[in-house]
Structure formats: structure tokens, C-alpha cells
Amino acid sequence: MHNDHRSHNQRRSYDRASQGDRNAQGGARQNRGPRPGGKSGDFRKGGKPGGFRKDSKPGGYRKDDRGPRDGKPGGYRKDGKPGGFRKDDRGPRDEQRSGADRKDFRARDGKPTGGSAPRKDFGPRADRGPRRDSREAGHPREVFIDGKLMAAPDQDTPQDRGPRFDGPRDGGRGGAPRRDLVRRQKAHKATTARELALAAIHQLRERDAFAQDIIAKTIDISPLSREDRAFATRLVLGVVSTRGTLEDIITGCMDSPDDAAPAVRDALCLSAYEIVFLQKSPHAAVDQGVELVKSVAPRAGGLANAVLRRVVRAKEAFPFGDPRTDIAAYARLHGFPVWLAKRLIAELGPEGARDFMVASNEPAPVYIAVNALKAATDEEVVSVLAAAHAEPEAMALGGCAVPGCYKVASGVPLLDGRVRRMINQGLLLVSDATSQAVADLVVGDTAPESFLEIGAGRATKTILDQSIAYRRYGKQIPEYVTVDVHAFKTKLLQERAEQYGAHVSEAIIGDATDLDALVGERTFDRVFIDSPCTGLGTLRRHADIRWRLRPETIAESAELDARLLESAASHVAPGGILAYATCTVTHEENADAVEAFLATEAGAAFEVVPCRNPDPDIELPFFSTVLEPGGPDAHFLALLRRKA
Numbered sequence: 001m002h003n004d005h006r007s008h009n010q011r012r013s014y015d016r017a018s019q020g021d022r023n024a025q026g027g028a029r030q031n032r033g034p035r036p037g038g039k040s041g042d043f044r045k046g047g048k049p050g051g052f053r054k055d056s057k058p059g060g061y062r063k064d065d066r067g068p069r070d071g072k073p074g075g076y077r078k079d080g081k082p083g084g085f086r087k088d089d090r091g092p093r094d095e096q097r098s099g100a101d102r103k104d105f106r107a108r109d110g111k112p113t114g115g116s117a118p119r120k121d122f123g124p125r126a127d128r129g130p131r132r133d134s135r136e137a138g139h140p141r142e143v144f145i146d147g148k149l150m151a152a153p154d155q156d157t158p159q160d161r162g163p164r165f166d167g168p169r170d171g172g173r174g175g176a177p178r179r180d181l182v183r184r185q186k187a188h189k190a191t192t193a194r195e196l197a198l199a200a201i202h203q204l205r206e207r208d209a210f211a212q213d214i215i216a217k218t219i220d221i222s223p224l225s226r227e228d229r230a231f232a233t234r235l236v237l238g239v240v241s242t243r244g245t246l247e248d249i250i251t252g253c254m255d256s257p258d259d260a261a262p263a264v265r266d267a268l269c270l271s272a273y274e275i276v277f278l279q280k281s282p283h284a285a286v287d288q289g290v291e292l293v294k295s296v297a298p299r300a301g302g303l304a305n306a307v308l309r310r311v312v313r314a315k316e317a318f319p320f321g322d323p324r325t326d327i328a329a330y331a332r333l334h335g336f337p338v339w340l341a342k343r344l345i346a347e348l349g350p351e352g353a354r355d356f357m358v359a360s361n362e363p364a365p366v367y368i369a370v371n372a373l374k375a376a377t378d379e380e381v382v383s384v385l386a387a388a389h390a391e392p393e394a395m396a397l398g399g400c401a402v403p404g405c406y407k408v409a410s411g412v413p414l415l416d417g418r419v420r421r422m423i424n425q426g427l428l429l430v431s432d433a434t435s436q437a438v439a440d441l442v443v444g445d446t447a448p449e450s451f452l453e454i455g456a457g458r459a460t461k462t463i464l465d466q467s468i469a470y471r472r473y474g475k476q477i478p479e480y481v482t483v484d485v486h487a488f489k490t491k492l493l494q495e496r497a498e499q500y501g502a503h504v505s506e507a508i509i510g511d512a513t514d515l516d517a518l519v520g521e522r523t524f525d526r527v528f529i530d531s532p533c534t535g536l537g538t539l540r541r542h543a544d545i546r547w548r549l550r551p552e553t554i555a556e557s558a559e560l561d562a563r564l565l566e567s568a569a570s571h572v573a574p575g576g577i578l579a580y581a582t583c584t585v586t587h588e589e590n591a592d593a594v595e596a597f598l599a600t601e602a603g604a605a606f607e608v609v610p611c612r613n614p615d616p617d618i619e620l621p622f623f624s625t626v627l628e629p630g631g632p633d634a635h636f637l638a639l640l641r642r643k644a
Helices: 013-025 179-187 192-207 211-216 226-241 243-252 262-276 282-296 298-315 327-334 338-360 378-387 417-424 433-443 460-473 487-500 512-519 551-569 591-598
Strands: 366-370 393-397 400-408 428-430 450-454 479-484 506-509 524-530 572-582 606-609 636-642
Touching (some): 192 211, 192 226, 192 282, 211 226, 226 262, 243 327, 262 282, 366 378, 366 433, 378 417, 400 433, 433 460, 433 524, 450 460, 450 551, 460 479, 479 487, 479 512, 512 551, 591 606, 591 636
Parallel strands (some): 450 479, 524 572
Antiparallel strands (some): 393 400, 572 636
């Protein structure tokens, strides 16, 4: 959480510095008790004891001295009567330092807080009550931002936008923003977008959560402008995507890896990402980085300045080797683990791997699907998108149009009030173009009467399938059964299906590797396995995969795919279709998995149905796309017909 900014005037920098030291090193705060002089002071705005100033005149009451607890002595109680001193109060000091020696005791504007005249805020706070302490050691404030996929504007120049984060404006009046918020902006020069990005990065580390889950949950409550949300999102996803490389750079620029607390390293990584991968102005990036570090550890500003200046110098030699001959340098250049870079080269070839890694570090294009279940015509939705400056463009893959699929200029127009209403009403949903193309191929050219979706998740494919069926056949699939192992996803599926008008006859929670136990002996015209693969084809949208994935995970995923295919085979009606889809690029999970299944006893009853392919250079009978700059995600689909 952010440092506390509760006072109407600037707090003493000594308190700020001490807090920062303890944030970084884990120390505990101690109340200092009264200073030499033995006289009681007047009251500051919280009615709390503050000891005596260096001139022996009363200094009022400090807001961090809380009085007695549970009847124990502790300074002055809330009613103003003395309560003694707690055991952790240090009591009077042996000597008084001069104003020249006490450099820490300065306000944020750099001027000493001492002097003969009392400060203006030494009056009582009337009936406003105590202010809340929003500090937590080493943690920035937990405010998050939009998790959608947006291009980022340049943010080199700090901006004081003044959004409200908590509660009404001062006194409940309109007009000027809260005074404590204005002081907060003056205290730290880091842009609000960067501060909120840092808060999200901190939470990702603390909770071991996924970036999109943390970011998306707060999309509707963010007080930032659309442009700031876009930039903060770019920072969060970028840092998560390249975290391993950034950590190596930061460690190499420090005298000791233990020089900084985790919250400080988060801020350093964010700034290093701007310097190394976003090519930001070194001066601006260093300045903002120092301010970010100071926002979580005020006394670590010097460390941040030294480290980030070293990062700027190190960038001249980045990626620390010749990427044409050094695979480690090649991996660092794109922010990838070395083992994964090697694997991509083996799977896609040198040029394909390069395009894949470049595309993985770019903002993902934004595509929407018009829901035919709710929208009367595509034009109804497209006209609103055009009015919101989304520049909608109908999509086609391999020369074939994808029904209801449109590419929009960025995610920013989706925040327009008119567009948001359409999303809330279920007229459109955000979905990658290849994901929509897969749904179109799975539904097929003949209307199925029964459909089993395995790995249904949050209902995106469910909505797409029923929308395409209605668009193509004038009706939804009457028997539509979903299976997912996660109860919370199934609950969300039911809620979203209702929101979008998609018919689901039965939503089953269970392990699809044993379908007999879930659906009995029932068979279906279509059985669709949306495989729980490694997800490498969606790295732009799921930044966490890159550094969480392990080599053995690919083999484990392929083994699970084999079990799902075998389990599903007996539930495909004669002449029906078994569809197997992934969003990855490894042969082990894609073509090899299908060929291995066809070689089994269960697979012998199936034959491959050739798919139209978006890439004419690919001769395989499967639908397959690769990840390229500016293009949609990588997907794979195999259609297998059960012989009659």
C-alpha cells in the first residue's frame, strides 16, 4: 500500500525515511515519547501526543502515539488525561541535536519543520475522527486497473491527474479534489499509471496470481483515463512477460542481490522494462523509477538511482552477446527462457521462432464477436463501434470470412459507454479471431442436434458455438452439454451463458478423462475437446505462461490430451465429429497427439476431415495458425469423423 498521506501539512521526512527503512529491512516502529523539557504540549489535529520540539516548546501531539492500550500506560489517552509511557517509548534523549545536524527532520518541500511558531495544523480536528493508516510495510497501495489489451501512449512526462481513490471529496463537496490526494501527488512524482501498475505487479508476486485475473477484476472501478489504463496494462503484462530477464539485469547491476526488498525490486523491474524493452528516454525512466522506489521505500531512492543508471549503461551491451550465434543472448533479446527459445526454434524454425517471440512482446490485436443470439444484425453493433472510433474491420482467414468477427483499432473504444452497454447486454464479446474461426469449423455445415463441449471454461466457446449455429441454421443446438473440472468456472459459464442468451441444457462438473461416469452411454453429433494445453499461442494475453512453464509440462499436457481423446471417442455418434483444438504450437500437443490417437484401437474408428487452412503454405489437413506480429493468436484444430 502507498505511504500514508494523512496530514493536512507535509509529514516530517524523518518519519517517512524511518518507515521506508523498515519497509525495506523489516524493522518495527517505536514510539519516541516526549522530548526533553518535561512540559505537556498542545494538541495537533488528532489529539495525539507529539513530544517537544528542539527549542523545548511544546510540539503538539504526534499522530503515531496512540495512548494507553488495555489500561496500560501509553502517553495521553483520548480524553486528554495523562496515561504514562509504554515500555516501548524511548523516553528523553541524552542530548539534543542542532537543526543543522537533524537533516532528516524536514518537510517534503525541503524546509525545516522546527522554529518558534507552532505549525498551522496544531489545532484540533473537531469531530472528523481519526484518519485511517493505509500503510503496510513495503507495499504500495492496492489499487488496480484495466486488464484489457490496449496499445500504450507515451508516458515519459509525469502527470498529476488527480483521480479519487477513496471516499468522497473533502467534506462531500464537489469541485476541487481531496487535499490529501493533492499532497500525495506532490510528494511523489511518479505517474499514477505507473504507481497502479506497480501495485498490480506487487500483488501478482505476493499472491502468485495470474496477471489477467488480477487486472481484469478491477476494470470497471479504475479511476484512470483510458490512455493511462492502456499504459499501465502494457507495463504489467510487459514486466510479467520478461520478468526473468529483468531480474537478471537488476541483479547484475547491484552490489548484492539482497540489497533491495521484494517491493523495491518490483519497482526496479518496472523501470528496467521501460529502459530495455520499451526504449523509453533514460532520463525519464530513471527519474520515474527513483520516484516509484521512493513510494514504497523512501530511503531507497539513492539505491534506485545507482542501480537504474547502471541499467542504462548496461543496455548499450544488451543482450550481452551476439544473438546470431549465442542462444542465451537470443533468448534475452526477446525476454524468453533459454530452454523455450530452443524449443521454439526446433518447432517453428529460426524465422518462425523470431516472428513468434517478437509478436509475443507486442500488444495483442483486439477482436470482437457479434452475438447473433442478441443482436438483430451485425450492422447494429458495427455502427456503435464506428461511432466510438473503433474502426471495425470484418475478418477473414485464408480467404474465408469469419462470421460476426471484427477487428477493432484498440481496446480503448471498448470502454466507451455505448460499447460497454452492448457488452453488458450480451450483444458482443471480446474473442480472438482464430478462436472464432475454430468455433465456426466445429459447428460445421450441417446442424447438429446434440453437442458435448469438454473443457468449457468460462463459456466463451459456448457462446460462439451457439451464436454461429443460430446465425447459420436459425436455431441454437437443442442439446448442448458442457463439462469442466472446475466448479467456479462452471458457475461463471452458467452466468455468462444466461447473459448472452446461449442455451446450455446441462453443465457438468467433473473429470472428462472418465466421461462414462459423467454422461453414461450417451453419444453426441459433435464432441468438442477444447484442450487444456500449454497455451503458448496466447502468450501476448497470458503473460504468466512464459516463465511459469517447464519443459516437462509439455509432455504432461500431451499425455492428458491422449486420455481425453480416448475418453471422448466412445461418445461420438456414428458419422459424428470429434473436434480436438489447442492454442499452442508444439507438435507434441498438436499433430503428434492426433496421429498417436489415430494409431490406437479407439482412434482406428475415425478418419481425418480436411479443414480449410488460413495458411496456403501449410499442407497438413488440420487447421493451424502461427503467432506473427499484428496477427491473431496461434491455434490448432483437427476434425475427426467417426466411421459409420
